[in-house]
Amino acid sequence: MNMNHLLQQAPKNLPILQARFGLERESLRMNTKHRIAQTAHPEKLGSREFHPYIQTDYSESQLELITPVSISTKEARRVLGAITDVAYRSMNPDEYLWPLSMPPQAREDEIRIAQLENDYEYRYRQGLGQRYGKLLQSMSGIHYNLELGADLITQLFEASNYDSQIAFTNDLYLKLAQQFLRYRWFLTYLYGASVVAEKGFLQEELAHPVRSLRNSSYGYVNSSDIHVSFADLETYVQDIEHYVKTGQLSAEKEFYSAVRLRGHKHNRDYLTKGIRYLEFRCFDLNPFDFLAISQETLDTVHLFALALLWIDRPENVDDTLLTAARLNNQIALSHPLTPLPEEADTQTILDAMQAVVSHFQLDETYQELLETVKQQVAHPQLTLSGQLVDRLEGHSLEDLGRKQGINFHEYAWSAPYALKGYENMELSTQMLMFDALQKGINLEILDEEDQFLKLWHKDHVEYVKNGNMTSKDNYVVPLAMANKTVTKKILATAGFPVPAGAEFSSKTEALRYYGQIEKSAIVVKPKSTNFGLGISIFQDGASLEDYEKALDIAFAEDTQVLVEEFIAGTEYRFFVLDGKCEAVLLRVAANVVGDGIHTIAELVDIKNQDPLRGRDHRSPLEIIQLGDIEKLMLNQQGYQPDTVLEAGQKAELRGNSNISTGGDSIDVTDQMDESYKQLAADMAKAIGAWTCGVDLIIPDSSLPSTKDDPNCTCIELNFNPSMYMHTYCYQGPGQELTPKIIAKLFPEIIS
């Protein structure tokens, strides 16, 4: 059996869709004047020496966004979305990405070669600029990497008559590459999107808009005396080596083809080690999509690639490809609304796509994608270039580029606390992932629901759960912090202020304690409290009778009862990291403040407009409700939802200060006296915590804390303290914490 008919004879449950995907998207950074940005590559993006996700392509302003290998097109798009999000929010806030493949109007001197540290790379780009022109090099596209599934290849190999799996794999990919070049014109027709060159790009203006300048002879092609055979792998390798030897190509990678073999640095290695995947390089940016390539395009191309394997390979490869190249150029340079020429054999492709869908019983989605393609074949105006001619102003798409560029810019900045595509994850984890992607730390989500990440740089691996559960803490310390009794004992032994109190296993014992707390404010509570059940608070001390009653209530819930000093004052959260207090937060119960005009219900609505407010902990602040609890609270203050408060008058909506019930977060890091920050840091150190949330009750924060009079009490230590709430606050500047976690995990790359 040879490469033809391999699929036709495969069982229907062959894992035909099993594949891995990778995307590389280029785009120019633009400034407010809609010119190519003259700024340097964003400093926030760390070092280009190793950044796996965000690089510069040819010019300093041309970003290249690179996804890791993904096991589905959805996943590839999702991670590209996140990388795009990071790229946007790492640039100057007024810069945006040019959404078109064709550059905007620009002078050659506006295009600065990427300032890479690697000298070879810089000189390589200098050579390209001289040979092809810097403007031409500024065209942008998307590369689509496709690796067929390991099980798929193995099953096909096992059904074949090949002896060597490497030889089989090479032949399979070579067939795919041949077929891709043979039918490339089909993609040019469907997805071509470089319809005009802006003024100054070409010597001579085009007579009419075209499908894809970038995929035509005007595009990014090798000089016409470069002829590389795709007939067999050995010849392919030899041909390229020959041109590099003669200097006609400055490097193997200067051989531009719509498809490139991938997996090894040197072509010759394919012969012994095997091709690992193919890179399809022909995609123009789709300016209607934030990611410049749609989900439908990704899946259609995947189906198209499988169809290419279904179709028999040509007899005479190189001749066929030469003809095909001419046909592609013709279609690329046709007016977008013209039909395909007759020699463009769409039927073979459509039939093959249908055959794959039917033979392997692919689900409806694929049938629908195929129907769409059929429509586009029949109606040129439905193709991408067909849609773009509608948007031409004069002979230019600059207006569309600016408009879409700014739309996408606004979208990227719309929820700056979140990471696009990962909004189902915890906010602090989203932020940490953002920071990792930004600094070029390799990221893999090991368990999404569990917020479990793997981060690595070279050989250095760090696992992170829930944003700050890391290798930096030792195991027993968080376990100690999770146990209030243990925490209290450790802090008390180290001499820190904790609520005085005692633990009792009998009422008699507890009653005997009364003499010691008779005049004190106390809390009586079961040792393990569930949702506050069984807790009694006596802010002015308890009568013996009340104390006894409180004990009965508490003992009804647990066999152990705590009688603790009640601490009055304001509660602050101190966030301590690696021995230093990095943020202090005050949480205030849900409330509205009157303006003399609006009702309380209206004020709640207005306050809820804040883009930081959302639902289910997926935004830094929560929507304020006006339910039974809030209405009862209003009632106690003599208000109703339709009460109009005087200007400055405050209505409390909740008795508890949790952010999750609509509370306000106020960043008071800068105002808090240094002595308290030091105390919180010392407490974390005493228990041995790297990350720690210290909850202090401070009666009067205008007085400093001293050794003799700490002037505060620690009521809890938190082993997995929330970070996002310190960063995006209702009031106050906010403190970035996740970048500090990343920097401490990877000090070798972030100083």
Place this chain on the structure above:
Amino acid sequence: MNMNHLLQQAPKNLPILQARFGLERESLRMNTKHRIAQTAHPEKLGSREFHPYIQTDYSESQLELITPVSISTKEARRVLGAITDVAYRSMNPDEYLWPLSMPPQAREDEIRIAQLENDYEYRYRQGLGQRYGKLLQSMSGIHYNLELGADLITQLFEASNYDSQIAFTNDLYLKLAQQFLRYRWFLTYLYGASVVAEKGFLQEELAHPVRSLRNSSYGYVNSSDIHVSFADLETYVQDIEHYVKTGQLSAEKEFYSAVRLRGHKHNRDYLTKGIRYLEFRCFDLNPFDFLAISQETLDTVHLFALALLWIDRPENVDDTLLTAARLNNQIALSHPLTPLPEEADTQTILDAMQAVVSHFQLDETYQELLETVKQQVAHPQLTLSGQLVDRLEGHSLEDLGRKQGINFHEYAWSAPYALKGYENMELSTQMLMFDALQKGINLEILDEEDQFLKLWHKDHVEYVKNGNMTSKDNYVVPLAMANKTVTKKILATAGFPVPAGAEFSSKTEALRYYGQIEKSAIVVKPKSTNFGLGISIFQDGASLEDYEKALDIAFAEDTQVLVEEFIAGTEYRFFVLDGKCEAVLLRVAANVVGDGIHTIAELVDIKNQDPLRGRDHRSPLEIIQLGDIEKLMLNQQGYQPDTVLEAGQKAELRGNSNISTGGDSIDVTDQMDESYKQLAADMAKAIGAWTCGVDLIIPDSSLPSTKDDPNCTCIELNFNPSMYMHTYCYQGPGQELTPKIIAKLFPEIIS
């Protein structure tokens, strides 16, 4: 207000019972010949240089068991019980502790001075031997340390007319010391228990048994020219300093008194820093109690001490005490069955004890203790010495000593996997506590229910939860092991054998996978399984129809479904610690093996006789049940509970191999091929775990594991692997693991 009437005027809810306690118990080690053991101090007990719990007193064979400070008498007795348990099980298994204060018959040359490294201590003991005789120094007793509660002292101080709390505290303790010496005869009467000297102890035999030789002039007293005043603290300090200066005492501590001031090394420090507690030194060993002092005695003495504070102090202290000493000697040397002499004013003491009980409304227990004391006052035969005269054989108590000594020895060894008094805690934690006490590592239980320990030696503190959750593991590693998906990804990435499989979020996707698993043994399961719900196992592969059904069942339980390779073979647990596999265990489902005589029900009963079998995880093996599940299992094999199995015939009682359902544990550490142990250790290393339980399924353990063919699959890593089950096994030698944990936590003292 002076020291008198202080209690009388205190409010009834004064925390009168608040106090801290400490006990020191001495005992001679005995050999099988019922002679004083000539062996060295047990090596297992580590170093006497710092051991806080187990020391040697005067002679090498005289153990001194020392409790830490305890907040109740119950707690003090509990920890003394544990220390006693450790002492017993650290000696030669055939040695026992002499339960009487008076030594057994012994020659002076059988008494070897304690071989302490500290040269001063050794020479001090040599001097004592010369001055008092080595046999006299071998008498044993219990010292009872009492510290009045901090709140109690503060409240009394605040109600007093003293300016300085130190002066007040010193006066309070001095009054207590004076009164103690004044009424010491009362305790000699009640608790004296050194009724005879064995042959050779005295030059001249006593005419009759007495109450307490040890508390008489025959006992351990300074020479008659030592007169230390207790009238005031300054004089007390000066007197002792004088005798040390003149050489009449070799050190301050050579001043023997039934009460000693405590809290500082040098007496003079009491004047400025204050007395911290008192040491009552007069208690003879109670041979009827495993701990040599009963709970009732501890509480009665506490009440007695409070009564001493209630009674006015004498006008002329030193005269009163001189008279009191004579009275005490008289009572000590009286026949145990004689009544108290008239000058012994019991009424004052009993009235004061009653006054304390009534005034402070102490609970019934104390009233009952007082009633017992009254009975003992009225009936000498109820006192401890009164009971002992009954047990005399000739003029000797050696028989009683041997009998009780052996009883206690058997009791100590009765459940060698447990730590007496702490049986409510997890077994592995009990074992670890045993090891810590044994090696002299300071131990505090921070949370008993949570199995949370604090261990320390000098400045080095380690916290341990559940036996092996320590500072040695980093936080994120156990979190990774707690997540099966994450564990599997990490192991797979590192190249270790894990079950192949895939995770699906839709049935369509999962159905498409069928082609890849059609012929394989598989498990279909919800990602998060609760008690095995929704799991389907196909050991011979599944038909598409069954596979689909299994998917429906699994998706009904979770939105994520795993389809995994089913691994056949035997499951072994490898316990890895710090890079080394220390134990391998095979667990076998509950079963009995026939003998041709007994029914299955009888065989179960016989198997359950094993002292290792108990209930609720508080013993190494669990009682085998004969409930519905077991009966069903028998039924499937064609058996009934009254079936008599042939010799060697095995009946399975359970389908699962859990120890908790009566399974057998088999230690196969020595038999397991080294290659598997290395593999398990490597897996732990790959995930970064210090402690780790590696569950491997091995189809054929007679074949070694190799790089190319690991010949096994890892199905789980456990972050808090059970240790006790490897130590006390149904079969096999068992491996001690907790001592290794302790040794690695404190390498500075255990090599």
